[in-house]
Amino acid sequence: MKLYRFLTGxxxxxxxxxxxxxxxxxxxxxxxxxxxxxxEAGVMQCGQAVVKDVHGKDYEPDMKLSEQ
Structure with missing residues:
Protein backbone atom coordinates (compact mmCIF):
# COMPACT_ATOMS: atom_id res chain seq x y z
CA MET A 1 0.00 0.00 0.00
CA LYS A 2 1.09 3.58 -0.53
CA LEU A 3 0.54 5.98 2.36
CA TYR A 4 0.24 9.78 2.21
CA ARG A 5 0.70 12.35 4.95
CA PHE A 6 0.77 16.14 4.89
CA LEU A 7 3.05 17.48 7.59
CA THR A 8 2.44 21.02 8.85
CA GLY A 9 3.94 23.26 11.47
CA GLU A 40 -5.18 33.93 13.01
CA ALA A 41 -2.00 32.77 14.76
CA GLY A 42 0.18 35.55 13.32
CA VAL A 43 2.90 33.14 12.18
CA MET A 44 4.26 31.63 8.99
CA GLN A 45 3.29 27.97 8.51
CA CYS A 46 5.10 25.29 6.52
CA GLY A 47 3.73 22.16 4.89
CA GLN A 48 5.27 19.16 3.16
CA ALA A 49 3.61 16.11 1.65
CA VAL A 50 5.31 12.76 2.23
CA VAL A 51 4.57 9.26 0.92
CA LYS A 52 5.64 5.76 1.90
CA ASP A 53 5.24 2.30 0.39
CA VAL A 54 4.39 -0.38 2.95
CA HIS A 55 4.43 -3.95 1.73
CA GLY A 56 2.37 -6.76 3.25
CA LYS A 57 -0.34 -4.53 4.74
CA ASP A 58 -3.68 -3.33 3.48
CA TYR A 59 -4.94 0.20 4.00
CA GLU A 60 -7.64 0.70 6.62
CA PRO A 61 -9.22 4.11 7.30
CA ASP A 62 -8.68 3.87 11.07
CA MET A 63 -4.93 3.15 10.92
CA LYS A 64 -2.55 5.73 12.41
CA LEU A 65 -0.42 6.64 9.40
CA SER A 66 2.48 8.02 11.43
CA GLU A 67 2.97 4.58 13.00
CA GLN A 68 3.29 2.69 9.70
Missing amino acids: PDDASFCHKVTAALNQGWSLAGSPTYAFNA
Whole structure:
Protein backbone atom coordinates (compact mmCIF):
# COMPACT_ATOMS: atom_id res chain seq x y z
CA MET A 1 0.00 0.00 0.00
CA LYS A 2 1.09 3.58 -0.53
CA LEU A 3 0.54 5.98 2.36
CA TYR A 4 0.24 9.78 2.21
CA ARG A 5 0.70 12.35 4.95
CA PHE A 6 0.77 16.14 4.89
CA LEU A 7 3.05 17.48 7.59
CA THR A 8 2.44 21.02 8.85
CA GLY A 9 3.94 23.26 11.47
CA PRO A 10 5.31 26.68 12.29
CA ASP A 11 8.27 28.01 10.35
CA ASP A 12 10.87 26.98 12.90
CA ALA A 13 13.26 24.14 13.69
CA SER A 14 10.42 21.92 14.98
CA PHE A 15 9.01 21.64 11.46
CA CYS A 16 12.40 20.66 10.05
CA HIS A 17 12.75 18.02 12.78
CA LYS A 18 9.27 16.67 11.95
CA VAL A 19 10.17 16.26 8.27
CA THR A 20 13.60 14.83 9.11
CA ALA A 21 12.01 12.26 11.44
CA ALA A 22 9.56 11.20 8.70
CA LEU A 23 12.41 10.81 6.18
CA ASN A 24 14.34 8.65 8.64
CA GLN A 25 11.24 6.47 9.12
CA GLY A 26 11.14 5.65 5.43
CA TRP A 27 8.85 8.41 4.14
CA SER A 28 9.80 10.28 0.93
CA LEU A 29 9.10 13.87 -0.03
CA ALA A 30 6.20 14.30 -2.45
CA GLY A 31 6.20 17.60 -4.28
CA SER A 32 7.40 20.98 -3.12
CA PRO A 33 6.96 22.40 0.38
CA THR A 34 4.34 25.07 1.01
CA TYR A 35 4.70 28.26 2.99
CA ALA A 36 1.86 30.56 4.03
CA PHE A 37 0.96 33.17 6.62
CA ASN A 38 -1.52 32.06 9.27
CA ALA A 39 -3.28 35.35 10.04
CA GLU A 40 -5.18 33.93 13.01
CA ALA A 41 -2.00 32.77 14.76
CA GLY A 42 0.18 35.55 13.32
CA VAL A 43 2.90 33.14 12.18
CA MET A 44 4.26 31.63 8.99
CA GLN A 45 3.29 27.97 8.51
CA CYS A 46 5.10 25.29 6.52
CA GLY A 47 3.73 22.16 4.89
CA GLN A 48 5.27 19.16 3.16
CA ALA A 49 3.61 16.11 1.65
CA VAL A 50 5.31 12.76 2.23
CA VAL A 51 4.57 9.26 0.92
CA LYS A 52 5.64 5.76 1.90
CA ASP A 53 5.24 2.30 0.39
CA VAL A 54 4.39 -0.38 2.95
CA HIS A 55 4.43 -3.95 1.73
CA GLY A 56 2.37 -6.76 3.25
CA LYS A 57 -0.34 -4.53 4.74
CA ASP A 58 -3.68 -3.33 3.48
CA TYR A 59 -4.94 0.20 4.00
CA GLU A 60 -7.64 0.70 6.62
CA PRO A 61 -9.22 4.11 7.30
CA ASP A 62 -8.68 3.87 11.07
CA MET A 63 -4.93 3.15 10.92
CA LYS A 64 -2.55 5.73 12.41
CA LEU A 65 -0.42 6.64 9.40
CA SER A 66 2.48 8.02 11.43
CA GLU A 67 2.97 4.58 13.00
CA GLN A 68 3.29 2.69 9.70
